[in-house]
Amino acid sequence: MRAVELHTAGEPPTVVDRDDPTPASGEVLIQVTAAPITPLDLLCASGRSYFGVPRTPYVPGVQGVGTVDGRAVWFPLSAGMAPGDGSMAGAAAVPEADLVTLPADVQPTEVAALGLSAIAAFMALTWRGELAAGETVVVLGAGGVVGQAAVQLARLHGAARVVGAARSHAGQQRALAAGADAVVELDVDDPDDVAELADRLGAAAEGPVDLVLDPLFGIPAAAALRCLRAGGRLVNLGGSADERCPLDSSTIRSRSLHLLGYTNNALTRDQKVEAMQVVAGHSAAGRLSVAHEVVPLEDAADAWRRQASGETAGRLVLVP
Missing domain, CATH: 3.90.180.10 (Medium-chain alcohol dehydrogenases, catalytic domain)
Incomplete structure (x- = not known):
């Protein structure tokens, strides 16, 4: 699969070939359809957050949207805050308990931008x-x-x-x-x-x-x-x-x-799931959206730079 990979804290990532991740016990393999670049991703990757310097190399991405078993899901990850890879790749291994099933008619990039x-x-x-x-x-x-x-x-x-x-x-x-x-x-x-x-x-x-x-x-x-x-x-x-x-x-x-x-970070798992269900419901009904731009995963390095410098009018969402 193609994946965004960060090698040195504080420097932009690159796009590389990687093997699909192998899910651990309690995890499932998600085919990623949309992964936003957020301020939290940039902060964690800088090495200056209270989470400390991340273990590199790693795939950034603290959240994403994807599919598993024929259903669309939103998922959070701890990439950059704890050892492990994130959502900015063709696939991600995610704890099954953290998955939020999305309405069938939801737009993946819309939900990823909201997240x-x-x-x-x-x-x-x-x-x-x-x-x-x-x-x-x-x-x-x-x-x-x-x-x-x-x-x-x-x-x-x-x-x-x-x-x-x-x-x-x-x-x-x-x-x-x-x-x-x-x-x-x-x-x-x-x-x-x-x-x-x-x-x-x-x-x-x-x-x-x-x-x-x-x-x-x-x-x-x-x-x-x-x-x-x-x-x-x-x-x-x-x-x-x-x-x-x-x-x-x-x-x-x-x-x-x-x-x-x-x-x-103060939310329980159940609170986070319930909140995302509300957000996704409003999004699917056309009541909730934010300015965003869809960017191919291959252009992740430039998108990362643009997000970091503020050269964008909205959230940048990577699509594998």
């Missing part, structure tokens, strides 16, 4: 953020894959108004295409601008905000906190803008705000 990002958006909104019907939601980083999914999922699961915030014009347009009622430009870099951004977010929300989904942290999170109603919640999924945030103690205390952290 763990949509699981994170869904669970951060519903499980961690306790989204309730009729609430107002602000999605920071709404032009990214997590953000696009969150805008749609918030609406699908009861939000009355959804505001997307993104830095670039293209990101704002993706948020609008996902169904945001309004978008706000994230164009601040100075902590002194927090109040001004908070005013713009509040105006777009047309009232107090109940829930903020935050994959950015930094100044955007500090501004969004100021828009929350008493008892409002901010769920943080990452620090794409900054690992530090100029929070006001008085803002947090005066409104008894809830600051919540989220990671997919």
Whole structure:
């Protein structure tokens, strides 16, 4: 089979010939139909993640879509986080217990593009953020894959108004295409601008905000906190803008705000399966999608470079 192989942490992978993997006890052989290149793949392959330097050579890919026994499945893997190979190949050996059977009419590349990002958006909104019907939601980083999914999922699961915030014009347009009622430009870099951004977010929300989904942290999170109603919640999924945030103690205390952290790693196997079933169901019904580009596996090295440098308008999905 053809496979993407990473030989040195921090360097781009190459495409090579490999033998099909041999499933261990409890595993099955999946014929891969789509494998996305995600920020987690890049982070693990860099050797700078908290998982440590990966054992090389290995096939990257922490998730994928494929077929086994005539059925379409989505599957997660721990490539780069633990010894073993991932999804960026013609076939992958996957623990059978981790497989999620997909609806028969689902598009493999659509589900691959959504994948763990949509699981994170869904669970951060519903499980961690306790989204309730009729609430107002602000999605920071709404032009990214997590953000696009969150805008749609918030609406699908009861939000009355959804505001997307993104830095670039293209990101704002993706948020609008996902169904945001309004978008706000994230164009601040100075902590002194927090109040001004908070005013713009509040105006777009047309009232107090109940829930903020935050994959950015930094100044955007500090501004969004100021828009929350008493008892409002901010769920943080990452620090794409900054690992530090100029929070006001008085803002947090005066409104008894809830600051919540989220990671997919905290999910049980059953939670992950159930979340993907929801995501796949929405995808199959045409209610959930994100911007993505399908790339032949043979072009994986260039696609990897493009994803790492941000030279793409959406998730890149490899097709063997």
